[in-house]
Amino acid sequence: MERKYLELKERVLKANLRLAELGLVTLTWGNVSEIDRVQGVIAIKPSGVAYEDMKADDIVIVDLNGQVVEGHLKPSSDTPTHLELYKNFPHIGGVVHTHSTYATSFAQAKKAIMPYGTTHADSFFKEVPCSRELNKEEIQNDYEINTGKVIVETFKNRDYEFTPAVLVASHGPFAWGKNAQDAVNNALVLEKICQMNLLTDILNPGDNKISEVLEKKHHERKHGPHAYYGQKEN
Numbered sequence: 001m002e003r004k005y006l007e008l009k010e011r012v013l014k015a016n017l018r019l020a021e022l023g024l025v026t027l028t029w030g031n032v033s034e035i036d037r038v039q040g041v042i043a044i045k046p047s048g049v050a051y052e053d054m055k056a057d058d059i060v061i062v063d064l065n066g067q068v069v070e071g072h073l074k075p076s077s078d079t080p081t082h083l084e085l086y087k088n089f090p091h092i093g094g095v096v097h098t099h100s101t102y103a104t105s106f107a108q109a110k111k112a113i114m115p116y117g118t119t120h121a122d123s124f125f126k127e128v129p130c131s132r133e134l135n136k137e138e139i140q141n142d143y144e145i146n147t148g149k150v151i152v153e154t155f156k157n158r159d160y161e162f163t164p165a166v167l168v169a170s171h172g173p174f175a176w177g178k179n180a181q182d183a184v185n186n187a188l189v190l191e192k193i194c195q196m197n198l199l200t201d202i203l204n205p206g207d208n209k210i211s212e213v214l215e216k217k218h219h220e221r222k223h224g225p226h227a228y229y230g231q232k233e234n
């Protein structure tokens with residue numbers, strides 16, 4: 001194994017294992033990748049390998065055209081979707097796809113995740129949208145690329161950095177972040193807010209949307225020019 005990709009592979013292995021530890025994946029239904037924009041490669045989970053057996057050497061290095069640069073296994077079948085996101089969202093460093101129960105339920109119901117509370121507002125600005133459904137032609141040809149394209153289309157008038165996740169209609173969630181671990185965190189928060197929203201709607205079938213002033217407050221204390229949440233990064 002070439003040393004230059006070792007750390008990237010180890011980070012991506014760790015993020016994939018964490019996805020399983022957090023209960024966000026069943027069997028092999030999920031994948032995490034991270035990009036090295038200097039080298040022009042991504043590291044991604046191999047296709048169909050059980051999480052408990054996965055080693056750093058199994059992680060596949062792919063260039064931005066989807067060609068395998070290093071690795072003895074086939075990359076995840078969702079690789080073209082990840083690449084489409086990296087190409088169109090230039091400030092992201094990691095991408096996650098899962099079929100986690102609650103987020104996938106919202107995707108199947110084709111419902112956006114509305115901001116009900118500060119848990120949501122801290123991580124996602126406004127609603128987390130649900131994409132349109134792919135048409136027959138888009139499903140039959142280049143399905144995985146078209147899944148990426150429909151995500152990009154959904155963000156045409158949205159800020160992908162402030163709302164780092166989407167639901168793909170009838171499919172499931174994709175989340176992203178500054179690196180693989182950050183993307184996994186966003187996938188976990190997404191799953192939790194879907195669970196909370198469902199419970200909130202059961203308790204109160206009325207309007208549960210957070211007030212705009214509280215939403216803005218929580219968004220800005222983490223992301224605004226005067227952000228004060230957490231520790232200062234050096």
Ligand SMILES: [Zn+2]
Pocket residue numbers: 097098099171172
């Ligand atoms: Zn999927």
